[in-house]
Amino acid sequence: MRVLVLGADGYLGWATCMHFSARGHEVTAVDNYFRRNASKKLGCPPLIPTPGLLRRAKIWKETGGNAIRVLTGDITDYEFLLSVFGRCRPEVVIHYAEQPSAAYSMMHRNAAAFTLQNNLVGTLNLAYAVKETGAACHIVKLGTMGEYGTPGIDIEEGWLEIEHKGRKDKFLFPRQAGSIYHTSKIQDTDLLWFFARTWGLSVTDLMQGPVYGISTEEDGMFPDLMPNFNYDEVFGTVLNRFVVQAVAGHPLTVYGKGGQVRGYINIKDTLQCVYLSSMCPPGPGELRIFNQMTETFSVNELALMVEETGNKLGYGVKTEHVENPRVEQEEHYYNPKFTGLTDLGLKPHYLTGEVLDDMFRLVANYKERINRNTIFRGIRWR
Amino acid sequence: MRVLVLGADGYLGWATCMHFSARGHEVTAVDNYFRRNASKKLGCPPLIPTPGLLRRAKIWKETGGNAIRVLTGDITDYEFLLSVFGRCRPEVVIHYAEQPSAAYSMMHRNAAAFTLQNNLVGTLNLAYAVKETGAACHIVKLGTMGEYGTPGIDIEEGWLEIEHKGRKDKFLFPRQAGSIYHTSKIQDTDLLWFFARTWGLSVTDLMQGPVYGISTEEDGMFPDLMPNFNYDEVFGTVLNRFVVQAVAGHPLTVYGKGGQVRGYINIKDTLQCVYLSSMCPPGPGELRIFNQMTETFSVNELALMVEETGNKLGYGVKTEHVENPRVEQEEHYYNPKFTGLTDLGLKPHYLTGEVLDDMFRLVANYKERINRNTIFRGIRWR
Numbered sequence: 135m136r137v138l139v140l141g142a143d144g145y146l147g148w149a150t151c152m153h154f155s156a157r158g159h160e161v162t163a164v165d166n167y168f169r170r171n172a173s174k175k176l177g178c179p180p181l182i183p184t185p186g187l188l189r190r191a192k193i194w195k196e197t198g199g200n201a202i203r204v205l206t207g208d209i210t211d212y213e214f215l216l217s218v219f220g221r222c223r224p225e226v227v228i229h230y231a232e233q234p235s236a237a238y239s240m241m242h243r244n245a246a247a248f249t250l251q252n253n254l255v256g257t258l259n260l261a262y263a264v265k266e267t268g269a270a271c272h273i274v275k276l277g278t279m280g281e282y283g284t285p286g287i288d289i290e291e292g293w294l295e296i297e298h299k300g301r302k303d304k305f306l307f308p309r310q311a312g313s314i315y316h317t318s319k320i321q322d323t324d325l326l327w328f329f330a331r332t333w334g335l336s337v338t339d340l341m342q343g344p345v346y347g348i349s350t351e352e353d354g355m356f357p358d359l360m361p362n363f364n365y366d367e368v369f370g371t372v373l374n375r376f377v378v379q380a381v382a383g384h385p386l387t388v389y390g391k392g393g394q395v396r397g398y399i400n401i402k403d404t405l406q407c408v409y410l411s412s413m414c415p416p417g418p419g420e421l422r423i424f425n426q427m428t429e430t431f432s433v434n435e436l437a438l439m440v441e442e443t444g445n446k447l448g449y450g451v452k453t454e455h456v457e458n459p460r461v462e463q464e465e466h467y468y469n470p471k472f473t474g475l476t477d478l479g480l481k482p483h484y485l486t487g488e489v490l491d492d493m494f495r496l497v498a499n500y501k502e503r504i505n506r507n508t509i510f511r512g513i514r515w516r
Numbered sequence: 517m518r519v520l521v522l523g524a525d526g527y528l529g530w531a532t533c534m535h536f537s538a539r540g541h542e543v544t545a546v547d548n549y550f551r552r553n554a555s556k557k558l559g560c561p562p563l564i565p566t567p568g569l570l571r572r573a574k575i576w577k578e579t580g581g582n583a584i585r586v587l588t589g590d591i592t593d594y595e596f597l598l599s600v601f602g603r604c605r606p607e608v609v610i611h612y613a614e615q616p617s618a619a620y621s622m623m624h625r626n627a628a629a630f631t632l633q634n635n636l637v638g639t640l641n642l643a644y645a646v647k648e649t650g651a652a653c654h655i656v657k658l659g660t661m662g663e664y665g666t667p668g669i670d671i672e673e674g675w676l677e678i679e680h681k682g683r684k685d686k687f688l689f690p691r692q693a694g695s696i697y698h699t700s701k702i703q704d705t706d707l708l709w710f711f712a713r714t715w716g717l718s719v720t721d722l723m724q725g726p727v728y729g730i731s732t733e734e735d736g737m738f739p740d741l742m743p744n745f746n747y748d749e750v751f752g753t754v755l756n757r758f759v760v761q762a763v764a765g766h767p768l769t770v771y772g773k774g775g776q777v778r779g780y781i782n783i784k785d786t787l788q789c790v791y792l793s794s795m796c797p798p799g800p801g802e803l804r805i806f807n808q809m810t811e812t813f814s815v816n817e818l819a820l821m822v823e824e825t826g827n828k829l830g831y832g833v834k835t836e837h838v839e840n841p842r843v844e845q846e847e848h849y850y851n852p853k854f855t856g857l858t859d860l861g862l863k864p865h866y867l868t869g870e871v872l873d874d875m876f877r878l879v880a881n882y883k884e885r886i887n888r889n890t891i892f893r894g895i896r897w898r
Contacts, residue, residue, distance in 0.1 A: 212625055243594055243644045250636050254703075255629050258696075262625045286685035287678060296669060296678060296690065301849070303668035305690035308678065310709070314640075317710050321636075321703045327692070328699050332843045332897055461714045467683070515714055 135159045137412070138222050140209055140260070141230030143187055144169050145345065145369075146276070146404055149361050150228055152352035153405040154412075155200045162222035163187050166208040168233065168252075169369060170362065178366035178508040181378065181500045182348070182357050193358050210255045212262065219267045226412045227264070229275040231256050232322070236280070236313035236460075237368045237513045246314045253318040254325065261329040272415035274408060277323055277341040279397050279427060279470065280316040281309045284463050289470035292339065292423020312462050313515070327421045334418040338411045342404065343397030343427035346373035346485070348496050350402055361401060365497075366508045373398065373436050375509060377490065380444035380451045381497045382504045390458030392434035393465040397427025397472060400483040410478045425472040428482035443490040461515040518542045519794070520604050522591055522642070523612030525569055526551050527751075528658070528727065528786055531743050532610055533573075534734035535787040536794075537582045544604035545569050548590040550615065550634070551751060552744065560748035560890040563760065563882045564730070564739050575740050592637045594644065601649045608794045609646070611657040613638050614704070618662070618695035618842075619750045619895045628696045635700040636707065643711040654797035656790060659705055659723040661779050661809060661852065662698040663691045666845050671852035674721065674805020694844050695897070709803045716800040720793045725779030725809035727786055728755035728867070730878050743783060747879075748890045755780065755818050757891060759872065762826035762833045763879045764886045772840030774816035775847035779809025779854065782865040792860045807854040810864035825872040843897040 137154045141147045142163035155161045165187060173179050184190070191202040203222065207214040209231050232253040233239065239249040257275070264271050282289050285308065294307045306327065309320045329335045353359035364370040365378035376386045399407075407426050416422035431439075437453045444451035458464065476482070483489065519536045523529045524545030537543045547569060555561050566572070573584040585604065589596040591613050614635040615621065621631040639657070646653045664671050667690065676689045688709065691702045711717045735741035746752040747760035749769075758768045781789075789808045798804035813821075819835045826833035840846065858864070865871065 212629075243641070243648075246644070247594075247637050247640055250640060251633055254632050254636065258629055258632060259625070262628070266625075285687070287680040287683045294678070294680065296676070298669040298672075298676065301669045303690075305667070305692065308685075308687035308690065310687065311706075314707075314710070317706050320706055324693075324699050324702055325696075328696070 136223055136225045138162045138164065138218065138224035138227045139230065140164050140227060141232065143167055143362060144230050144234065145361050145364065146401065147230050148187065148190055149350045149352065149401060149405060150408055151202055152194060152199065152359065153350070153409060155194065155202050156352050162203040162205060162218065163191065164205045164207065164209065164218055166206065172238070173364055173369045176368055176508060178364065178368065178505055180362040181365055181497065181503055182360050182363055184360060184362055185358055190359060197356070209259055210252055212259045215259050215263050216267070219263045219269060224269060224271050226272045226274060227260060228408055229257065229260055229273060233315065235368050236315045239313050239315035240515050241513055249315055249318050253322055257322040257325050261326065261335060264335060265333050272336045272338065272412065273326065274338045274340065274411050275322065275326060277339045278316060278319050279341050279343045279425060280311050281320045281323060281341060282307060283310040283312055284466040284468055286467050289425070291425050291471055291474050292341065312460065330419055330421040336416050336418050337421045338416060339421060339423045340407060340411065340426040341423060343399050344371040344373065345399055345401050345404055346371060347401035348493055350405060367510050367513060372433065376436060376440040377493045377497055378504055379509055380440050380449050381494060381501055382506050384506055384509055385452040385454035386437045386440060387510045388433050388437050388453055388455050389460060390455065391464035392437065392455060393432050394462060395430050395432045395466070395468040397425065397430050397470055398485060399427045400489065402483050403428055403480060406480050407475050410475065410480060414478060424474040425470050426475060427470065427472050429484055430468060439485070439490060443487055443494060447494055459512045459514045518605055518607045520544045520546065520600065520606035520609045521612065522546050522609060523614065525549055525744060526612050526616065527743050527746065528783065529612050530569065530572055531732045531734065531783060531787055532790055533584050534576060534581065534741065535732070535791060537576065537584050538734050544585040544587060544600065545573065546587050546589065546591065546600055548588065554620070555746055555751045558750055558890060560746065560750065560887055562744040563747055563879065563885055564742050564745055566742060566744055567740055572741060579738070591641055592634055594641045597641050597645050598649070601645045601651060606651060606653050608654045608656060608797070609642060610790055611639070611642055611655060615697065617750050618697045621695050621697035622897050623895055631697055631700050635704055639704040639707050643708065643717060646717060647715050654718045654720065654794065655708065656720045656722065656793050657704065657708060659721045660698060660701045661723050661725045661807060662693050663702045663705060663723060664689060665692040665694055666848040666850055668849050671807070673807050673853055673856050674723065694842065712801055712803040718798050718800050719803045720798060721803060721805045722789060722793065722808040723805060724786065725781050726753040726755065727781055727783050728753060729783035730875055732784055732787060749892050749895060754815065758818060758822040759875045759879055760886055761891055762822050762831050763876060763883055764888050766888055766891055767834040767836035768819045768822060769892045770815050770819050770835055770837050771842060772837065773846035774819065774837060775814050776844060777812050777814045777848070777850040779807065779812050779852055780867065781809045782867070782871065784865050785810055785862060788862050789857050792857065792862060796860060806856040807852050808857060809852065809854050811866055812850060821867070821872060825869055825876060829876055841894045841896045
């Protein structure tokens, strides 16, 4: 299958390229290096120094992998995206090419405007490119569980039948997000749903919870092939950040009461989910939505697990409840459904002491690269 | 009260400025002339030639009105918007400054991208300007009934309590729109709801149905003060277009079966609604939503009424069912609630033969300016 990965230099991007490539697919990797550059500017580049995509593709091939085509550019430039479609003629597009950080989107107006523009015009361009090139092409877009927020009712997988005054209809599940970034993801779902209905596009939207993990099967523990692992408040996810804080002797920064519950997923399972979705596309005109997570934890539970593993390894981990810079509920109901992807064949890697142990050992190799000052800067929502 | 009208050169903008000014309020009018220029480029300028805002404000003053401050610029330029806030220190902002046409947004990718960018970054900037200037300022944003689409359940005013598996919560009413423009309006509602929750902004969102009418009380039938009345497929609304088609001897172009039902409102009532909302702001952190319409009609019903009045006036009106260029349901359930604004004091002007008669007589004065070729061009959704 011809696979186009947009946002191939992000945390999930390169790992996804290798995952498809290792299974015999023809992969094209595209990025504009926004995240890599932005995290550098913020003084917090990825923990493990990784080369750019061209060099990674070369190393991948040298270590026995198939060729991966690399194209550098920005998909909000429609002419560029059309040229990518011309070269790669994708059968499936994995769309990661969005500004992915809630904290970044809340830094200031420019960052908020960039997030809206980048995420929405990028997604719009993708829909147009599929339509205008006539490609019979399935779009797999990464969404986020954050689109739903923390409603007082059970969270279904994307859709809800609503009965009201004796009549019924089916709608997108109500969404109400906690940042400009998360709101932009509600909005790109709305865009793709419009194009599915109106143009008959075939779309999968993967509502993913926070991802954790550093290494995937395909990188063979070879640092140059590992994910771009950010650990700071802006581009890092919470569990990854906690492990790095523990290794650096920095207290784990729990926001407020720490009762915030989310659905989590191992990066290895992200790859499975994206792959399984790609192998089994929805029909034309269908927006298929899966909740992409394998278990739920509160922030306090995560901190406790990291403390336990860290202390066993001799780190003397402390947890600190800091004033919550975000505006969010710190104690709430949370009951999401997430059976769609296991029905499709996902075999979850759950969060165990062993998994944390592996993360600690890998992070420890890069301890001297940790920038303690930027792990937590307290970007405020208000 | 200090009132800032963004998008003051549009169909509703200048009429709104006069309406507030006539009631003793200090009005600032802002526009970048996008709509005026775009409709000229499309070969379909407003039917009644009207001068720009500076000249209108001068005429308004000469005819006994209060001074209206005019500032020319683009609110997607944040520095410009901040300078407007500095000059005018608004207590209420009427936000019309969006690309308002469904057909325009569906013309091509550039128009779609412009619509998203203009409508979302403009709305984002407005929220930031209110927050960063510390203005105790109520935002009144024009939404559209089109955000709801045509669901199979009754349409409430913005909010819906949902019971699911024995639990309850209140959400924005499910929305699913029929164009990129309408989708951008779902999205700006999501943005303002986020800022209401997160920053405590006070927001009214007016979900307006298609507006009709040419003259308002304040223009005194003086053409230079009349609304910018577009009648074509792109910037005109359906009833206005039908009246112009009838006068021009062009068949009324009903899309498909003509069973599409919508909620309509006279431009005089739009002014009342915006005024009443401004005089009675919601509390901080509240997003208050009204459905702004006074009665419902199917397209066939509108065509029939225009035929009747037109034939009485000797126009020999014909109706033609053209292939629907849009993707929409042509027969559907439609039962919106719209009591909030009448509760606030709205006294509706309903659509009568007399109202249509007045519209016909006014349009007839400008018959030679009608461009028959651009009334219907069939911009296709697919």
